[in-house]
Amino acid sequence: MNYQTDFLVVGSGIAGLSYALHVADYGYVTVITKNKVEECDTVLAQGGIAAKLNANDSFESHVEDTLKAGDGLCYKEGVELIVKNAPKEIKWLYDLGVPFNITENKEFDLGREGGHSFNRIVHAGDITGENIEKVLYKQAIEHPNIRILEHFYAIDLITDYHLHDYSYRNIDNISCYGVYVYNINTKKIHKIISKFTILATGGIGDLYKYTTNWEGTIGDGIAIAFRAGAEVMNLEFVQFHPTAFYEKEKEGRIFLISEAVRGFGGKIIDHNGNDLMENVHPLGSLAPRDIVARTIDKYLKKTGYDNAFIKIENRTKKEIINRFPKIYSYCLSKGVDITKDPIPIVPAAHYLCGGIKTDLWGKTKIRNLFAIGETAATGVHGANRLASNSLLEALVFAERAAQYTIEKIKEIKLPSIFNIPDWRDNNTFNIEEWILIKHDEDDIKGIMWDYVGIVRSNERLEKALARLQLILNELNEFYKKTKINCEILQLRNMATVAHLIVQSALSRKESRGLHFNIDYPYKSKKIKNTIISKQF
Numbered sequence: 001m002n003y004q005t006d007f008l009v010v011g012s013g014i015a016g017l018s019y020a021l022h023v024a025d026y027g028y029v030t031v032i033t034k035n036k037v038e039e040c041d042t043v044l045a046q047g048g049i050a051a052k053l054n055a056n057d058s059f060e061s062h063v064e065d066t067l068k069a070g071d072g073l074c075y076k077e078g079v080e081l082i083v084k085n086a087p088k089e090i091k092w093l094y095d096l097g098v099p100f101n102i103t104e105n106k107e108f109d110l111g112r113e114g115g116h117s118f119n120r121i122v123h124a125g126d127i128t129g130e131n132i133e134k135v136l137y138k139q140a141i142e143h144p145n146i147r148i149l150e151h152f153y154a155i156d157l158i159t160d161y162h163l164h165d166y167s168y169r170n171i172d173n174i175s176c177y178g179v180y181v182y183n184i185n186t187k188k189i190h191k192i193i194s195k196f197t198i199l200a201t202g203g204i205g206d207l208y209k210y211t212t213n214w215e216g217t218i219g220d221g222i223a224i225a226f227r228a229g230a231e232v233m234n235l236e237f238v239q240f241h242p243t244a245f246y247e248k249e250k251e252g253r254i255f256l257i258s259e260a261v262r263g264f265g266g267k268i269i270d271h272n273g274n275d276l277m278e279n280v281h282p283l284g285s286l287a288p289r290d291i292v293a294r295t296i297d298k299y300l301k302k303t304g305y306d307n308a309f310i311k312i313e314n315r316t317k318k319e320i321i322n323r324f325p326k327i328y329s330y331c332l333s334k335g336v337d338i339t340k341d342p343i344p345i346v347p348a349a350h351y352l353c354g355g356i357k358t359d360l361w362g363k364t365k366i367r368n369l370f371a372i373g374e375t376a377a378t379g380v381h382g383a384n385r386l387a388s389n390s391l392l393e394a395l396v397f398a399e400r401a402a403q404y405t406i407e408k409i410k411e412i413k414l415p416s417i418f419n420i421p422d423w424r425d426n427n428t429f430n431i432e433e434w435i436l437i438k439h440d441e442d443d444i445k446g447i448m449w450d451y452v453g454i455v456r457s458n459e460r461l462e463k464a465l466a467r468l469q470l471i472l473n474e475l476n477e478f479y480k481k482t483k484i485n486c487e488i489l490q491l492r493n494m495a496t497v498a499h500l501i502v503q504s505a506l507s508r509k510e511s512r513g514l515h516f517n518i519d520y521p522y523k524s525k526k527i528k529n530t531i532i533s534k535q536f
Contacts, residue, residue: 002190006194006195011040013043018136020146021143030148031149033148038137040214041217049086066389070385072512081360082380082397112260112286114285115286115288123260126324154221155489157176162177175367177415178197179192182489187485198372205217207219208238208348208449209446209448211252212241212255212350216490219352220493221356222356223497226356226496226500235355236507237382239351241347242347243268244256254346268310276295280295294454297347308345312338354530356376359378361404382513433478437478447468462506465503465506504530505517510522
């Protein structure tokens with residue numbers, strides 16, 4: 001079975017579902033996700049959304065805080081765009097039914113997080129993302145023009161290469177017509193033809209051994225866009241959240257201790273109770289994430305300890321439990337009472353500040369292909385994202401992409417679905433060879449954690465590049481001659497994106513924001529973005 005639609009959204013988090021709701025009155029929308037809808041990083045977002053909603057605050061202050069965190073690489077026009085649209089996006093969500101915390105004065109209860117000069121974080125308990133996702137999903141399934149297909153894994157974009165039997169070579173003049181998808185349940189491959197294709201596939205955290213991200217968050221959108229000819233930008237800027245809950249010998253996704261804990265009086269301390277951030281940054285424990293993560297990483301390497309701690313000070317038990325019910329419950333289940341005990345923490349891969357290069361409408365280099373949310377590089381986050389700007393960016397650019405595509409939809413003419421070739425999948429599955437390469441997933445995560453982490457060096461990056469190139473070559477050869485399955489698709493994308501991240505890291509001959517290289521410990525006077533495009 002094949003599908004035809006007006007708007008195709010790949011990904012079901014805040015960016016994808018927001019876009020779908022904005023365009024649904026103007027055409028038919030198909031949303032695909034390789035998991036269940038609720039299995040996305042939006043659900044894991046605890047802190048909230050940054051917005052100027054206080055008379056003491058200002059748009060200028062929010063912009064300045066964002067630019068400072070971004071360490072010279074933020075695109076100021078994009079930053080101003082999301083900041084000035086923030087109140088409108090909060091109102092849109094609130095009107096949809098998102099249960100944001102409200103004060104006795106009927107105003108939004110505003111928290112504070114690292115890098116912010118004022119309290120400006122709108123939140124819904126300490127499960128803000130989960131509450132937003134529930135409301136967006138409810139609205140989406142109730143809309144007659146939105147169809148959601150779960151367990152549909154995007155294989156590759158359908159472009160002019162397929163229409164011209166792979167002989168097309170004009171890299172600057174490519175159009176997208178949809179995607180080839182693998183139905184994980186039926187093991188069938190389908191074509192989905194669409195006037196517009198919107199990639200909203202999230203980040204890359206699960207490329208690392210330790211992450212706060214959902215399992216399978218490995219940059220699928222970046223991989224398929226790059227293979228089709230889109231540009232990728234600033235992939236070296238991987239944000240490690242400084243405060244993930246430390247559990248001995250646990251790998252994969254680990255529980256996030258929200259940035260809001262630091263804004264609520266949480267201090268980063270060592271095993272003797274000393275303030276680790278004292279004299280490191282004027283904001284102390286409220287310093288931007290890159291600085292806090294590097295400070296903790298330095299402490300762990302210097303002492304040999306596996307973790308540091310965060311301890312909430314000058315708050316009552318009732319205040320702490322009311323503000324962080326989920327964090328309190330989780331930590332208590334692990335034997336830690338956050339109302340009196342320090343919480344063991346360790347940095348973990350959290351957010352990608354780069355991604356598929358777009359303009360301020362979400363447009364990529366490929367016509368009719370858009371990228372929004374964490375998978376996109378709009379230039380807003382620069383070299384380090386300011387806390388609680390992620391959900392905001394996703395909301396603003398989902399709406400902007402919607403505005404653009406609604407305006408242009410009548411101009412788009414799709415080729416006949418019969419002119420687009422079916423996916424060629426006549427191969428058989430080689431179980432013996434598959435057993436030999438199945439361990440590549442663990443190898444990739446180990447390479448990324450050991451060599452492409454918080455602190456890097458040219459030697460480590462060169463070793464990572466060489467090893468990843470061997471894995472990528474091996475996987476590409478295996479991919480060509482074996483029958484597709486979910487694991488193969490994921491491994492191929494993991495190797496592709498990991499390789500791109502290392503290429504980007506090696507290209508940056510300086511230390512800036514989230515990218516710290518001991519061979520280039522100082523910032524370059526020449527500030528530039530790292531852009532990579534495929535050579536056909």
